[in-house]
Amino acid sequence: MASRVIMPKLTDSMEEGVVVKWRKAEGERVESGDVLAEIETDKAVMDLEAFASGTLRKILVPEGTTVPSGTLIGVIGESDEDIRGILAGAQPSAARPSAPRPSPAAVASPEEDKRASPRVRTLAREHGIDLKAVKGSGPGGRIIERDLEPFLTKKEQPTVREVPLSQMRKAIVRMTTQSKAPVPHFYVTIEVEMAEGLRVIEESKKAAPSSPISINHLLIAAAARALRQHQGLNASFAGETIRLFSSIDIGIAVALEDGLIVPVLRDCGSKTLAQIAEAERALVARARGRDLSPEEYTGATFLISNLGKFDVESFIAVILPPAAAALAVGSVREVPVVRDGRVEVGHRMMLTLSCDHRVIDGAVAAQFLQTFKQALERARDL
Amino acid sequence: MAESGWAGEMKATYREALNQALREEMRRDDRVFLIGEDVAYYQGAFKISKGFLEEFGSRRVVDTPITELGFTGLAIGAAMAGLRPVVEVMTFNFAILAMDQIVNNAAKIRYMSGGQLSVPIVIRGPGSAAHQLAAQHSQSLEAWFCHVPGLKVVAPATPHDAKGLIKSAIRDENPVIFIEAQLLYPMQGEIGDGDYTIPLGVAEVKRPGTDVTLIAYSKMLLVALEAAEKLAQEGIQAEVVDPRTLRPLDLTTLAASAKKTGKVVVVEEGWPFAGLGAQIAESLYRQVFDYLDGPIVRVTGRDAPMPYARDLEDAAIPDADQVVAAAHQVLYRT
Numbered sequence: 001m002a003s004r005v006i007m008p009k010l011t012d013s014m015e016e017g018v019v020v021k022w023r024k025a026e027g028e029r030v031e032s033g034d035v036l037a038e039i040e041t042d043k044a045v046m047d048l049e050a051f052a053s054g055t056l057r058k059i060l061v062p063e064g065t066t067v068p069s070g071t072l073i074g075v076i077g078e079s080d081e082d083i084r085g086i087l088a089g090a091q092p093s094a095a096r097p098s099a100p101r102p103s104p105a106a107v108a109s110p111e112e113d114k115r116a117s118p119r120v121r122t123l124a125r126e127h128g129i130d131l132k133a134v135k136g137s138g139p140g141g142r143i144i145e146r147d148l149e150p151f152l153t154k155k156e157q158p159t160v161r162e163v164p165l166s167q168m169r170k171a172i173v174r175m176t177t178q179s180k181a182p183v184p185h186f187y188v189t190i191e192v193e194m195a196e197g198l199r200v201i202e203e204s205k206k207a208a209p210s211s212p213i214s215i216n217h218l219l220i221a222a223a224a225r226a227l228r229q230h231q232g233l234n235a236s237f238a239g240e241t242i243r244l245f246s247s248i249d250i251g252i253a254v255a256l257e258d259g260l261i262v263p264v265l266r267d268c269g270s271k272t273l274a275q276i277a278e279a280e281r282a283l284v285a286r287a288r289g290r291d292l293s294p295e296e297y298t299g300a301t302f303l304i305s306n307l308g309k310f311d312v313e314s315f316i317a318v319i320l321p322p323a324a325a326a327l328a329v330g331s332v333r334e335v336p337v338v339r340d341g342r343v344e345v346g347h348r349m350m351l352t353l354s355c356d357h358r359v360i361d362g363a364v365a366a367q368f369l370q371t372f373k374q375a376l377e378r379a380r381d382l
Numbered sequence: 383m384a385e386s387g388w389a390g391e392m393k394a395t396y397r398e399a400l401n402q403a404l405r406e407e408m409r410r411d412d413r414v415f416l417i418g419e420d421v422a423y424y425q426g427a428f429k430i431s432k433g434f435l436e437e438f439g440s441r442r443v444v445d446t447p448i449t450e451l452g453f454t455g456l457a458i459g460a461a462m463a464g465l466r467p468v469v470e471v472m473t474f475n476f477a478i479l480a481m482d483q484i485v486n487n488a489a490k491i492r493y494m495s496g497g498q499l500s501v502p503i504v505i506r507g508p509g510s511a512a513h514q515l516a517a518q519h520s521q522s523l524e525a526w527f528c529h530v531p532g533l534k535v536v537a538p539a540t541p542h543d544a545k546g547l548i549k550s551a552i553r554d555e556n557p558v559i560f561i562e563a564q565l566l567y568p569m570q571g572e573i574g575d576g577d578y579t580i581p582l583g584v585a586e587v588k589r590p591g592t593d594v595t596l597i598a599y600s601k602m603l604l605v606a607l608e609a610a611e612k613l614a615q616e617g618i619q620a621e622v623v624d625p626r627t628l629r630p631l632d633l634t635t636l637a638a639s640a641k642k643t644g645k646v647v648v649v650e651e652g653w654p655f656a657g658l659g660a661q662i663a664e665s666l667y668r669q670v671f672d673y674l675d676g677p678i679v680r681v682t683g684r685d686a687p688m689p690y691a692r693d694l695e696d697a698a699i700p701d702a703d704q705v706v707a708a709a710h711q712v713l714y715r716t
Contacts, residue, residue, distance in 0.1 A: 119644040119675040137714070138676065144714050145644055145675040 002077030002086050003052035005036060007061075009069035014041045016068045023047075024056045030076055037073075055079045058087065116143035123148055168259040176318050183237075184357040187316055190369040194332045194347040197379040216252060217277040219304050219329060221382040222375035224248050224268035224276070227302055230368040234301050236322035237358040243322070251300025251323065252280065254287045262320065263287040264300045273382045308332060314350035324359040327372075328352040349376075392575060397567040399541035400430050403548045404468065406577060408438055411466060414552055415442040417457050418470030418507075427472045428508065428567055454480035454505065458487050458557075461503040466552060471507035474561060475519050480505075481526075488557040489532030504551045506560035508567070509537070510601055510651050511699055517687035520695070522652035524600075527559040528629045528661070534582055535628040537561040539603035541571040543626055546580030554582060563601045585632035587639065591621035594709045595639040597662060598649035599625050602700060606649050609705035620709060628658060636662065637669040644675040645712035649705055654682035679708045 007017050018040040024030055035047040036056070054076045061073040075083050116124070116131055120143045124131050129151045136143035165173070197218050204213040227234045227248045236243040248269035251262040263283045268276060286292055303326035305317045310331075317328040330350040337346030351372070355365045375382060394402065408414045415438075420427050422435040422445040434443045446453040450471060457467035471477045477484065484505065492500045511520035527535045536551055536558060538544040544562065551558035588603060589610050598606035603624045610620035623639050625631055640646045646666060648659035659680040666678060684698040710716050 117644075117675045118672045122672045139714075142676075146714065 002057070002075055002081050002083045003054070004072055004086060005048070005050070005056075005074035005076060007067050007069050007071045007073050008039065008048065010039070010041050010046055014069055016066050017041050018066045019061050019063055019073060020045055021063055022059055024050075026056055026059050027079075028056050030054060030056050050076060052076045054081075057081070057083050060087075114143060115141060117145065119145050120148055123152065127152055166258050168256070168261070172259055175320050179319050179321055183319055183321065185319060185354050186357050186362065186365075187352055187354055188362065188365045188369055189314060189350060189352045190366075190373055192349045192351060192373045192376050193337075194349045194376065197376055198332065198347055200379045200382075211277070211281065213273065213277050214280075215308065215329075215332070216304070216306055217273060217280055218376060218379050218382060219306065219327070220250050220252070220265060220268055220276050220280060221271075221273045222372050222379075223250055223302060223304060223327065224271070225375045225382070226368050226372040228269050229371050230364065232364050233325050233355075233360055233368050235324050235359050236301070237324060237356055242359055245301045247301070249299060249301045251297075251303045251320070252284065253303065253305035253317075254284055256288065256290070261287050261290075261292065261297050262300060262303065263292055263297050303327065304329065308349070314352050316352050317354050319354050319356055321356075324356040325365070325368075326354045328354065392572055393570055394541050394545075394573045395567065396541045396544050396562070396569050396571070397428065397430060399545040399571075399573050400548060400562070401432055402573075403545040404431070404552075405434065405437070407549055407552045408434070408442060410577075411552075412442075413464065413466045414468065415444065415460075415465060416468045416470060417444040417446060417453055419446055419448055419472050421445060421470050426470065428564065430470070430567075450476050450479035451483055455483040455487065457503055458483055458491070458501055461488075461501045461557075462491060462499045466502050467504070468552060469503065469505045471505060473519060473564075474507055474509040474523050475521050477505065477507070477523070477559075484527070484533070484557070484559070485530050489530045492556065493532060500555050501557045502552075502555050503557045504548070504554075504560050505557070506548070506551075507562060508564045509561040510563045510565075511688055511695065512564035514690055514692055514695060515688075516690040520688035522650065522683065524559075524561055524628055525652055525656060525658045525661075527561075528658060532557070533629065534558045535561065536582060536626065537600040537628055538626055539566065539598075539600050539624055541569065542573045543580060543586075543624075545573050546578050547582065547626065549577070549579045550582050553579070558582070561600065565601055569604075580626070583627045583630040583632055585623055585625045585627075585635035587621060587635070588624050589620065589622040591619035591643070593619045593643055594621070594645040594647065594713055595636075595643045596620050596622045596647050596649060596705060596709065597625065597636060597639075597659075598622065598705075599628065600651070602649045602651050605700055605702050606705055608702040609709065612702060612706050613709055618709065618713065625662070631662065631665065633665050633669060637666060640666050641670045641673040644673050645709075646674065646678045647681060647705060647708040647712055648678060649681045649700055649708075651683050651699055654680060654685050657682055676712055676714065679712050681705050681708045 020038040020040045022037045023035045030050045030053060032050055032053045034050045036050045037048045038045050039048045056074060057077045058075040061067055075086050077083050114131055131143060134143050134147050137147050138144040201213050231244055234245050234248055247267045249264050249266050250268050251264045253260055253262050265279055265283060300323050303320060303323050306329040307315060308329055308331040312330050314330040315328050317326040319326045332347050332349045335346050335348050336343050353365055353369055416431055416434060421431045422440060422443040425432045431443060454469055457469045460467050488501050488503055509524060510522045524535055524537055527533050534556055536547050538547045548560060551560050589607060596606040596610060606622045610622050613620045621639050621643060623636055648662050650657055650659045659682060663678040681700045681704050688698055689695050
């Protein structure tokens, strides 16, 4: 009489098993006690022994397949026996006393019969998630995709996005690495009182509301004055020589949506504050409009980068050759300052000068900053 | 609307796109002719055939009496005899009068003649509601036509699609029901340059997204796109898919989107019972059941004759807020 081969329940916690390997082929003679197949449980790979003798007539579950305990995985019978009844029958027989065999009804225990959306069942199958561990938040406790999120591996959502380099970004990469690696940077920081500078700006807003003076204009004018006095900073390292420039050409870093550009304001040393303001406005407007020709954004002898509007206290700028120094400007902050033993409200701004040590030494940089500070603190004289 | 102005123009209204496409087809193939009420001297009730009588003459731009059954039958006969008629129905509400010719002749002649005869006809005109045209003149009847084997049904939403699809419809060997919309006629959009076609039966993802699929066609595409914009403000990325052709339906594209998001909303202006959304949902259930995170939700017109009162009319037609609410529902965010 034909005998069913069932996925056994080999441990208490075993709900399903994998047929790792069939040790007998279809049509092969089998004696009771022979190893029929290797079964992987949740704990180990174990041998499945035949409980009947005869011919392995049918293999129903291919190698590598996972099926619940109690599933019919093969049939042993006489070689000429009609096994269609067994193959068609849904109920496993009770003919195998030594292997306790849960009925299909028992496999589908109430707690496993949780409501889950089709998508959840598919995802659970694909990711090997046990839905018993998942709490459903959908209608009637239905497990929905959202409930699975903590269990899903991240691989579906790429965490990295590759953005091709724009031409501008390529230029920034080239310029900054050509600077930072070979140029020995050092940094000097100073704090400037901006009360008078702010007054100058306020007054200019009243006098000429459409074209007021800005902090940048004051910075450029102060830088021009300080560079006139400390010509060693308006310079460039040229291998065997140090190049001193007679024209003070100041580059202003302008942030654009996808990068930055540094338009150059020429000959600031011979310009008044009003001329600087006018020239800067026109140049920056054209920079924002991406309307500059290459000679308008190359060859600065000194650089100013102002992140003040982003509420930055201080930062350090990268020098872009041929310039030998770059000034990083922070926000004007209201801070308590002690003056003559009394606490007052100060309007302070931090300036950090990055210097190319091949051209500029620390004391020279400090003297330059002192001059710069004095010029700004007497903004009315600019 | 100078003729020479068309060539190379990249922006056009839906109305201009149809005018341009029909004109190009009539120039390309002298078997193509336009027939319907007021298409010639009046240049079409909605001015789709502006300038046609002048260019093509009364033999190819044919005014008819108010006799939908008669002139549709006449055109079907002309198609069987080798011409390629384009029938303009003033609106699809009036195509009801021609249903016997459309359903019993246009759709069946090829089958019943064993392939000896074919009916390369296009029946076109506006469907759906405009403003306050009341119960008899505001209907979305696409489901009626989609029901019939032997008919193809197209309902483009953009000027670009209208131009490319009407050309494919005219060149098709089988009867095509081509449903426009009065409220789409003045809509502007980019259109392809010159002679291009868009194959029948190909949907298009009009806005890519990952979180929920909104399926909508004709006027409702614009509603769905508006809803997608609102959803984006909440951080929900809706994918908007326009089937464009309703029969044969491009289930592959719809199913791919549904499989990706697992959440589907189908929007249609027509009535809910046995509406097109019911068919789309059923097709998707069969194809991607295992990938759906919940029941497909339909947004439809109200199950009632269209009211005349403007506020009631507005309430009877799906709007972006209803689509947003439906998206929330499939996303379990209600």
